[in-house]
Amino acid sequence: MKEIIYADNSATTVVSEKSLAAMLPCFRDNYGNPSAIYAYGQDAKKLLEDSRRTVAKAIGALNNEIYFTSGGTESDNWAIISACELKNKTGGHIISTAIEHNAVLRTLEKLKGKGYEITLLKPDKNGQITPEQLENAIRKDTVLVSVMMANNVVGTILPIKDLCETAHKHRIVFHTDAVQAAAHIPIDVRSLGVDLLSMSAHKFHGPKGVGALFVKLALKPAAYITGGGQEKGYRSGTENVPGIVGMAAAIEEGVENLQNNTRHLTVLRDKLIEHTLKIPGTCLTGDPDKRLPGHASFVFDGGKNGVHLINMLNEADIYASSGSACSASSTEAPHVLTAMGYDPKIAQSALRISLSHYNTEKEIDTINKKLPLLVAELRQRKGQY
Ligand SMILES: Cc1ncc(COP(=O)(O)O)c(C=O)c1O
Missing domain, CATH: 3.90.1150.10 (Aspartate Aminotransferase, domain 1)
Known part of the structure; x- marks a missing residue:
């Protein structure tokens, strides 16, 4: 070969051995629907909630601040939509950067047609954005700042704690796309201060098609997918238990090592x-x-x-x-x-x-x-x- x-x-x-080993029983043995009341369902529910605890711990969050999604793209979409719906349903100003992933940029473009004005901060030659740049761009009607934690094309790690402090001085919600950062650099949501944070399992040796959105307890996400009321009614759809279990095993392993x-x-x-x-x-x-x-x-x-x-x-x-x-x-x-x-x-x-x-x-x-x-x-x- x-x-x-x-x-x-x-x-x-590649999916790690630990992540794979954690997932396999979920396909054949613990395959119940977490919403079901019999043992198979309750076993799956326990796996789901244990996984939530593990993912929360990996970023210093509380269990009930973690919502599972289908990956980084959905987490980014949901975070941005949530922040806008929380603050102002009819429009406002959003600040982001010109180096975000399209999961952020295209979502912002869509909002442009719905009464939002978007400012994209321009990075320096190293891909850095400064708190001063952000400060200068903030307006009275700014409802959200979204800046990625680490860039996928050039690997630059951005000063999220400082940028978040700047946004919070003006009581503006702060989202960070941490898809490239989670399990690769230390993340503590409390010390960073962020309100919303996106992650994706396949970037840290977990499976594809699963991710998570951290939403600070003080905020409530917008109901994003309606249906059977899973994820506390904010993101309906039968949970991807194998994927979620694999994500939890992978992030735990990544953070430990x-x-x-x-x-x-x-x-x-x-x-x-x-x-x-x-x-x-x-x-x-x-x-x-x-x-x-x-x-x-x-x-x-x-x-x-x-x-x-x-x-x-x-x-x-x-x-x-x-x-x-x-x-x-x-x-x-x-x-x-x-x-x-x-x-x-x-x-x-x-x-x-x-x-x-x-x-x-x-x-x-x-x-x-x-x-x-x-x-x-x-x-x-x-x-x-
Ligand atoms: C920075 C960043 N955000 C979002 C995404 C999208 O994540 P996913 O592939 O899980 O939808 C990616 C994927 O490359 C990424 O690098």
Whole structure:
């Protein structure tokens, strides 16, 4: 069997053994509907509530502040809609950033047609947003600030605690998309102060199609999906018990091993960055210091289309991407990089290598050996790079 180097962990991750082992009995043995009153139902209900407790503990929240969803996209949609409905049903001003995931940006666009005005803060060259920028953008009618905790394209970690403090000085609800951050960097909702926080299990070795939204107890989410009244009536639909159980096992494992994983990943990431930057005309994108432990991203001078490089890496059995998983095959420059001030032509050459604790030093050595050769080969192909 050929050996693949999987280095696209910001797109998705392998389900861990612990997560898988926790899920399997839910398909065959504990398959009851948590709303049913007989033993099968009550067993499933217990698994659901135990999982809620585990997910809450992982981010320093209370059990009744966690609502399960179908993933990061739904959590982001729900958070934004909730914050708007809480404050003002007819319109208002929302502040976010130009580097958010489309789960946030497209939801905001939809609100634009419904009487809301949107301000997207522009990041600096490292993908950072400052509290001063936020302060200057706040208006009397601002109802929500939504800023991601860590960026999926460039790995920058944003100053959420400070930004949240700024929003709260003006009594504005604060949401953070922590899809790339949860179980990868420490999160404590109380010390951060956030009101709403989105997570997705498949980004931390849990299954796909399941996530959670943290909603501070003082706030109530808007009823998002109506039906049978699950999730306290706010998000109806029979709960995805296997997925939720898998998510809880994965986040617990991730948080327990956070320090060790961070140490391992930082060594691999820095070795990769150091080596890649030796390729002439290569530039690291994102914050050189405040970045996710396993995240390395680059652009190449004179580069035209990162898809060619991604394809060549693919042929060399190295799986990486140019930026967001949703636009992996797109030849357009990632909006995150253009918002950070990169020329669209340079931004098109983006390469993202995102590692997990399953990656080894040997794999990094292989990438470090092959990447310079592939870039050189591509540059020789006239008109392509
Ligand atoms: C920052 C960010 N937010 C939201 C999402 C969407 O999450 P999901 O794939 O669980 O819908 C992603 C996925 O790539 C992401 O990176």
